[in-house]
Amino acid sequence: MLAWAFHRISGVAIWAFVLLHVLDIWLVGANRGLYDEVLKFYASPVGRVGETFLGAALLYHALNGLRIIVMDFWPAMTVFHKQLWYASWVVFVVVGLPGAYIILRPIWAGAS
Amino acid sequence: MASYTRSGRPRPQSSGFELAVWYLMRLSGLALFVLALGHFSITHFIFDPATQTAQWIIDERWGSVLWRTVDWLLLTMVVLHAFMGVRTVVQDYTTGGARTLLTMLLYLAGIALFLMGTIAVMTLPFPVK
Numbered sequence: 001m002l003a004w005a006f007h008r009i010s011g012v013a014i015w016a017f018v019l020l021h022v023l024d025i026w027l028v029g030a031n032r033g034l035y036d037e038v039l040k041f042y043a044s045p046v047g048r049v050g051e052t053f054l055g056a057a058l059l060y061h062a063l064n065g066l067r068i069i070v071m072d073f074w075p076a077m078t079v080f081h082k083q084l085w086y087a088s089w090v091v092f093v094v095v096g097l098p099g100a101y102i103i104l105r106p107i108w109a110g111a112s
Numbered sequence: 113m114a115s116y117t118r119s120g121r122p123r124p125q126s127s128g129f130e131l132a133v134w135y136l137m138r139l140s141g142l143a144l145f146v147l148a149l150g151h152f153s154i155t156h157f158i159f160d161p162a163t164q165t166a167q168w169i170i171d172e173r174w175g176s177v178l179w180r181t182v183d184w185l186l187l188t189m190v191v192l193h194a195f196m197g198v199r200t201v202v203q204d205y206t207t208g209g210a211r212t213l214l215t216m217l218l219y220l221a222g223i224a225l226f227l228m229g230t231i232a233v234m235t236l237p238f239p240v241k
Contacts, residue, residue, distance in 0.1 A: 015194040022229045032166040043162035068120040
């Protein structure tokens with residue numbers, strides 16, 4: 001149930017970002033100056049925290065989605081649904097923590 | 113609300129549109145595992161957002177037909193997957209006229225977004241060498 005709820009919440013959040021993201025990329029050709037203004041927000045500390053949450057949503061949705069696909073096309077694996085869920089969290093932490101560090105580092109390194 | 117199994121939405125028993133959507137979500141999901149995670153890695157781990165100005169996109173990221181094609185494939189897969197996914201959410205929480213209206217609005221928005229993204233990736237001029 002929790003796996004399903006997280007999958008749904010992260011999915012809707014990514015959908016909302018995709019709406020925004022196609023619009024901002026549209027600006028590269030339509031209004032270059034405005035695009036660069038939007039980029040300043042993406043590169044700001046608040047923007048970076050937002051991107052960290054976006055990356056977390058994307059990574060969780062991708063890993064849990066893979067778990068769903070495995071069980072759908074290899075039903076015998078459904079017995080191990082809990083182990084697969086825990087394994088996806090291990091990958092989430094191992095990949096996600098260094099990823100979050102790379103995205104957030106410029107905030108205190110002052111590079112942005 | 114539809115019943116859910118240990119994994120996701122159970123495979124529809126009838127053939128036709130719902131079964132096609134069920135497969136579409138899984139196949140586009142697999143494609144996005146590579147395309148979307150790859151895209152996020154390029155834009156956040158390999159390059160920093162601060163460097164990705166409009167000029168940089170024109171000169172570097174969209175300076176080759178190959179990368180434009182990869183990004184267009186990502187657009188195609190993400191529009192299909194995200195809008196059909198939200199369609200499932202809409203169908204879980206609405207009925208009757210509201211469901212029909214919201215589903216149609218969703219399809220229209222999906223088509224509009226796909227066209228916008230396609231125009232953006234196809235019409236941006238290449239850098240003058």
